[in-house]
Amino acid sequence: MHQDDLRVIWFCGECGTSFVFWSDVEDHKEKEGHLKISKYDLAAYMDMDVDLGMERI
Numbered sequence: 630m631h632q633d634d635l636r637v638i639w640f641c642g643e644c645g646t647s648f649v650f651w652s653d654v655e656d657h658k659e660k661e662g663h664l665k666i667s668k669y670d671l672a673a674y675m676d677m678d679v680d681l682g683m684e685r686i
């Protein structure tokens with residue numbers, strides 16, 4: 630496991646896919662050729678008002 634696994638989340642800026650594991654990012658770069666990957670702190674991401682399809686009270 631990568632040291633940042635479970636603490637950060639990565640987003641592909643080209644297709645919008647999110648990744649929890651760095652190995653998936655590496656895979657994605659290799660298979661899709663997408664290189665604009667941004668990294669977010671997982672705790673901060675959870676606090677963001679992101680619409681994940683769940684109703685917020």
Ligand SMILES: [Zn+2]
Binds near residue numbers: 641
């Ligand atoms: Zn992508």
